[in-house]
Amino acid sequence: MSFDKTTHTLVGKSIPQPDSLDKAVGRTLFSDDVRFSGMLWGLALRSPFANARIRRLDVSKARRLAGVRTVLTAKDIPGINRRGNMPGNRDDQPVLMEDRIRAVGDPIALVAADSIEIAEEAISAIKVDYEQFQPVEDPVASLAPDAPLVDEEGNMISELGYDRGDTEKGFAMAAVIVDETYRTQFAEHAYLEPEAGVAWLDAGGVIRIRCGTQWVENFRHIARILGVSHNRVRLESPLVGGGFGGKIFMTIEPLLALLAKATGRPVRMALTREESILSSTKRHPYIMRYKLGADAKGRLIALDADLVADVGAYSDASPIIAWYSIGFLAGPYRCENVTVHSRFALTNNPSGTAMRGVGSAQITFALEGAMESLAEKLGMDPFELRRRNYPSKGESLSTGQPLKNAVFLSETWEAADKALDKALSRNKAEIRNLNQKLLRARGHTSNMTGYGRRHGHLSQAQVSMQLDGSAVVSVGVADIGSGQRLGCQQVAAEILGLPMDKVTLNTSDSQLNPIAGMTAGSRTFLNAAGPVLRAAEPIAKALKKAAAGLLEARTEDIILADGKAFVMGSPSVTVPHAQLVAAAAAAGASLTNLGTLRIEEDLYPGEETAHNAGWLDYTFGGMAAEVAVDPQTGQTTILGLGISHDVGTSVNPQIVIGQCEGGVAQGMGLALTEDCCVKNGKTEAHDFSTYLIPTSLDMPPIEVSILESGEGEGPFGARGIGEPPHNITPSAIANAVSRAIGVRVTSLPITPEKVLVALRTGQWPL
Amino acid sequence: MEVFSVQFRVNGEEVEAEFPAHLTLLQALRELGYFEVKNGCEKGDCGSCTVLLDGLPVNSCLVLAVQVQDKEIITVRSLGSADNLHPLQENFIKHGAIQCGFCTPGMLLSAKALLDKNASPTREEINEGISGNLCRCTGYVKIVDAIKATADQLKTNQKKRRH
Amino acid sequence: MRGFDFLSPASLSAALRAIDGQGKNYKILAGGTNLIPNLRDGAIHPGLVVDLGGIKTLKYIREKDGRMKIGALTTISDLMGSSLIKKRAGLLWDAIQTFAGPLVRNRATVGGNLVDASPAADTAVPLLALNARVKLRSIKGQRTVALNNFFTAYQKTMIRPGEILSEVVFPIPPRRIKHGYFKLGRRNAMAISVVSVAMLLDIKKKICADAAIALGSVAPTPLRIEKAEAVLRGKKVDSGLAKQCGEMAAKNASPINDIRASADYRRTMCAVLVHRMICQSLGIEHSPWHPVKEGF
Ligand code: FES
Numbered sequence A: 001m002s003f004d005k006t007t008h009t010l011v012g013k014s015i016p017q018p019d020s021l022d023k024a025v026g027r028t029l030f031s032d033d034v035r036f037s038g039m040l041w042g043l044a045l046r047s048p049f050a051n052a053r054i055r056r057l058d059v060s061k062a063r064r065l066a067g068v069r070t071v072l073t074a075k076d077i078p079g080i081n082r083r084g085n086m087p088g089n090r091d092d093q094p095v096l097m098e099d100r101i102r103a104v105g106d107p108i109a110l111v112a113a114d115s116i117e118i119a120e121e122a123i124s125a126i127k128v129d130y131e132q133f134q135p136v137e138d139p140v141a142s143l144a145p146d147a148p149l150v151d152e153e154g155n156m157i158s159e160l161g162y163d164r165g166d167t168e169k170g171f172a173m174a175a176v177i178v179d180e181t182y183r184t185q186f187a188e189h190a191y192l193e194p195e196a197g198v199a200w201l202d203a204g205g206v207i208r209i210r211c212g213t214q215w216v217e218n219f220r221h222i223a224r225i226l227g228v229s230h231n232r233v234r235l236e237s238p239l240v241g242g243g244f245g246g247k248i249f250m251t252i253e254p255l256l257a258l259l260a261k262a263t264g265r266p267v268r269m270a271l272t273r274e275e276s277i278l279s280s281t282k283r284h285p286y287i288m289r290y291k292l293g294a295d296a297k298g299r300l301i302a303l304d305a306d307l308v309a310d311v312g313a314y315s316d317a318s319p320i321i322a323w324y325s326i327g328f329l330a331g332p333y334r335c336e337n338v339t340v341h342s343r344f345a346l347t348n349n350p351s352g353t354a355m356r357g358v359g360s361a362q363i364t365f366a367l368e369g370a371m372e373s374l375a376e377k378l379g380m381d382p383f384e385l386r387r388r389n390y391p392s393k394g395e396s397l398s399t400g401q402p403l404k405n406a407v408f409l410s411e412t413w414e415a416a417d418k419a420l421d422k423a424l425s426r427n428k429a430e431i432r433n434l435n436q437k438l439l440r441a442r443g444h445t446s447n448m449t450g451y452g453r454r455h456g457h458l459s460q461a462q463v464s465m466q467l468d469g470s471a472v473v474s475v476g477v478a479d480i481g482s483g484q485r486l487g488c489q490q491v492a493a494e495i496l497g498l499p500m501d502k503v504t505l506n507t508s509d510s511q512l513n514p515i516a517g518m519t520a521g522s523r524t525f526l527n528a529a530g531p532v533l534r535a536a537e538p539i540a541k542a543l544k545k546a547a548a549g550l551l552e553a554r555t556e557d558i559i560l561a562d563g564k565a566f567v568m569g570s571p572s573v574t575v576p577h578a579q580l581v582a583a584a585a586a587a588g589a590s591l592t593n594l595g596t597l598r599i600e601e602d603l604y605p606g607e608e609t610a611h612n613a614g615w616l617d618y619t620f621g622g623m624a625a626e627v628a629v630d631p632q633t634g635q636t637t638i639l640g641l642g643i644s645h646d647v648g649t650s651v652n653p654q655i656v657i658g659q660c661e662g663g664v665a666q667g668m669g670l671a672l673t674e675d676c677c678v679k680n681g682k683t684e685a686h687d688f689s690t691y692l693i694p695t696s697l698d699m700p701p702i703e704v705s706i707l708e709s710g711e712g713e714g715p716f717g718a719r720g721i722g723e724p725p726h727n728i729t730p731s732a733i734a735n736a737v738s739r740a741i742g743v744r745v746t747s748l749p750i751t752p753e754k755v756l757v758a759l760r761t762g763q764w765p766l
Numbered sequence B: 001m002e003v004f005s006v007q008f009r010v011n012g013e014e015v016e017a018e019f020p021a022h023l024t025l026l027q028a029l030r031e032l033g034y035f036e037v038k039n040g041c042e043k044g045d046c047g048s049c050t051v052l053l054d055g056l057p058v059n060s061c062l063v064l065a066v067q068v069q070d071k072e073i074i075t076v077r078s079l080g081s082a083d084n085l086h087p088l089q090e091n092f093i094k095h096g097a098i099q100c101g102f103c104t105p106g107m108l109l110s111a112k113a114l115l116d117k118n119a120s121p122t123r124e125e126i127n128e129g130i131s132g133n134l135c136r137c138t139g140y141v142k143i144v145d146a147i148k149a150t151a152d153q154l155k156t157n158q159k160k161r162r163h
Numbered sequence C: 001m002r003g004f005d006f007l008s009p010a011s012l013s014a015a016l017r018a019i020d021g022q023g024k025n026y027k028i029l030a031g032g033t034n035l036i037p038n039l040r041d042g043a044i045h046p047g048l049v050v051d052l053g054g055i056k057t058l059k060y061i062r063e064k065d066g067r068m069k070i071g072a073l074t075t076i077s078d079l080m081g082s083s084l085i086k087k088r089a090g091l092l093w094d095a096i097q098t099f100a101g102p103l104v105r106n107r108a109t110v111g112g113n114l115v116d117a118s119p120a121a122d123t124a125v126p127l128l129a130l131n132a133r134v135k136l137r138s139i140k141g142q143r144t145v146a147l148n149n150f151f152t153a154y155q156k157t158m159i160r161p162g163e164i165l166s167e168v169v170f171p172i173p174p175r176r177i178k179h180g181y182f183k184l185g186r187r188n189a190m191a192i193s194v195v196s197v198a199m200l201l202d203i204k205k206k207i208c209a210d211a212a213i214a215l216g217s218v219a220p221t222p223l224r225i226e227k228a229e230a231v232l233r234g235k236k237v238d239s240g241l242a243k244q245c246g247e248m249a250a251k252n253a254s255p256i257n258d259i260r261a262s263a264d265y266r267r268t269m270c271a272v273l274v275h276r277m278i279c280q281s282l283g284i285e286h287s288p289w290h291p292v293k294e295g296f
């Protein structure tokens, strides 16, 4: 889709988010910020062990305590004791454990009590007799034929792959071959708002849950657990204090709902940070073996990628993430002989789930590292190598999918490099004082991230004109802070020709709003603002028609802007929207309209018709990093970062740049400091003094260079930008460090210790 | 459980309440309905719970409610209101320094305390001043922009007043 | 967090009376930055908490007879704001710049930081190098203990039930004395040190008259490297000698593996940092000591 910005008034403007005002004055009511009279406190008893069997569970003493209103175990679940979470997974995760425990943090019993103190007392009064087993910790070992079963159906959750061309022949013809194995760590989303919420019974026996989520459609899973029909559960999300993928699938929603249903009273739960980190899902660690073959001219003629992912204890979103990864494994390159293969293995570790750059950040790190090695072996400039293998618009990815929109891979690489120069120029003082003995180098990388996955999604939104000419948008999308509501508002205002404050948003309620899917996968502007655009357009047309009548002009000459209509070329004679609404209504036009965006389900990469595979479109980008490594301490200092993406159309530059800066910061964490340190299935880094996300003092100058090809599938030609900046960052930093120390970085995070070992042995440690 | 009667001021209003000794100031303030004071870790690691205690920014999760007898507490609510924003609030909104907004109340108070102490901080000094407040969304860039812009603005206003 | 009794005495003597005879049933609350999370976690369950916050007389920074006296309730921010500390105790001043973050510094106190006796305590390491002593008061009287003896084991001190640490005192180093502090952490703020080094070097006519080297996070307690100090005394310091000191530091350290770093890495860093910092504080061009080549 191509788009011409000049005809629009709001597109391209840095309009602040509609909710910032409330957030700035402390008025926003987040998940834990509402209270009801008679509200109870809910707490969960969770397993401290990763692999165990419950021999005996005794809640009788807890039930007898004064002030305890209910104690629930698996037996008390009225419906089906399975979380569900993602359609298509194994449905292997109980809400409350029956007998088998597969992960640290698995909930065993729930308590609702008059106060937190009583609830705590009740929890400690519950007796559990555990039979402990050795946890399965290694995904590769988990796939061995004699490995203990994490799940009765077997430990392999998903095995996927595809072959194109003849990889063996490709390698036989290759002038150089690189064969390397890369690893990544368990990463925590580390949203600043821990999981919290309330649930209560509403009129008509509807169970209501108010809990921060990225996906209000989870209400269906809750209904199944409660054993009630879908119309009896209403899930609404307040504004979410950060999600990053960790709040797509249910967190405490079913626990809240069970307690509210059992007691008939409002119940509140709020996890502590430790409980949050110990019990929540994580980014999957990947082990990726890349074998790349190129001819002497640097043409990629064979690519063999083998991925083993640590699923953790439950299948959760892993099957779908496996599909994502298959789509990304061959990267943004043209290669005729490709073999990719992935296995997703259960362990007794924390469950892997979606995290910003889902199924892709790990891959970019590995593939771009291997590409650097290939360039080195060829004695070729890394950019030159990539340039020879970037597909152009109209050509196909290795999956076979043709690229119908602009492919700005060279452009973003070069723009990122220039941006880095700019960033470094802002860091002159630090660089001047830099010890000369530090090892300095620059590293670059390329990346593609899909958006608009072809899941057969149906997304809808409703737009209604009010009689005074203002408008209300209703769409079931959750706002996690990155401008989801703003996007819908800006699109509606643009199409209807209204000032921003004349468009009100009504979002993230599973019963009141048309459903628009999850806030995830860089899809939301396309999948939520897209239907808003479709809902608004017929209304705009009706308004224009009414204006044409009133102004005695042709409908196509009418412009709607700033709450008024006028005839193109004579903006001084105007009719306000209120009058247009009246006229349109009188003419019988509908002033409320439902917009629908359907992305047809299509086959995945490797299927026969792979040309339709994967995503509607991709966002392409480049990044450059400059680092200084202390060869004595192994410490890495990032001196500057330059990042560039083609966002199609930058509908709101401030939001786009904010996504880049925030994504880069998270990517820095993934590159250098963040690691859950999972041992015996337990996340050792379970607070913010051990799980180290970057602080303000860790941020180097970042320069963002936004390119606009005008070609994207979102409204006004926009491309998804939520994830790409995060995906690309670890690989840029890793490539820079590799250059600096002369050893390929093959695992994350890049700790000072690993750097020292690498310098000593010439090998990056595992 | 024994409770202690504590009197203090929050945002200029007298508060008198009874708390058990173990209640933190964070918990107490939230119990009293000051939900703008956020709970992100209860360990002093994140700064979401920042309040000004007798003018100094502190982690309210590291203070017991019984310790604030006769003290003055400021939350973001009294920094400015929706129709009378503090320049910091205005600039946070304008510069896109607020994404999910969970860190915002704490961040604004640390920024306020910084500007009270140092009216024209450099970017480095701003980074230092907010280094006890984690933000997972913004990468801090726009937050620093907003604080810098506020400092510059306050300086020009002052100059104008002097002339 | 369980319930407990709470007292906020207005004077030190009242506080001492309150804890007298309480055995181990009480906890002293100073800045609270460690105590309060520990109470919340249920890591400790005292019957009584005595808050020293109301005792204004424990908050001071004074110079007297060539000695610096710091009241136990002085916060890290108070120290940072003190020109006296900046001018006369540069080592301590340097060290506190990286103490946690600005919010914590407004609460955390010198006394609390020492009594917590964490091997990573950011004030303990420079104070140890400064030959600080701590004053312990009880209802029966007071005693003064060298900080070097004060820390007895991991998170253990010489404080007896009934005693309160009331003051830290150290001789103000003459102006000619060079000092250096370095904290190796995993990030630039809100970091717990992986290894920290504090040192003082007194060089007269190119000869080292005296030296003090203290390390943090490399043993159960903050650690003085006396052997290395002895090696430096009376000698002309060059890169070779500095390197020898580094190796001694590594030998004297007994670090552990934890989530922040391995024992091996910490030990190596003792050698690297002590060598590097001696050279840096004396402006010696140091041979690029390379852990890689030196067999780390
Ligand atoms: S909640 Fe107090 S610092 Fe995190």
Ligand code: FES
Binding pocket: A192, A241, A242, A481, B097, B098, B099, B100, B101, B102, B103, B104, B134, B135, B136, B137, B138
């Ligand atoms: S805006 Fe989300 S944590 Fe700062």
